[in-house]
Amino acid sequence: MTHKIERLEKEADTLNERFIEQKKKLESLNEALRKAEIRKDGFDKESQAIREVTVDDEEEKREKELLAKVERENAKVASMKDENNFLETNVQASRLTQYIIT
DSSP states (O other): OHHHHHHHHHHHHHHHHHHHHHHHHHHHHHHHHHHHHHHHHHHHHHHHHHHHSOOOHHHHHHHHHHHHHHHHHHHHHHHHHHHHHHHHHHHHHHHHHHHHHO
């Protein structure tokens, strides 16, 4: 019985360590996501400002580049959100598993 309790405690410790690692990853991704959204907002504002001005060929090219950049940032943000959701699900599953074990 003592051996089983020790094994369960060891499993709980391992799960807790994994939980802490995933939580750190999640916090890091949330920070990266926040920064990406700030950059995206900056690109959106810059794109909007460009659209409000009558542009010549050079400015039109710049606008297209910025719009493409915004689309890439949007894709990055969406990808980060997906990864964030995946990690949150894993963290919740780890918590549930840890709760069940203890």
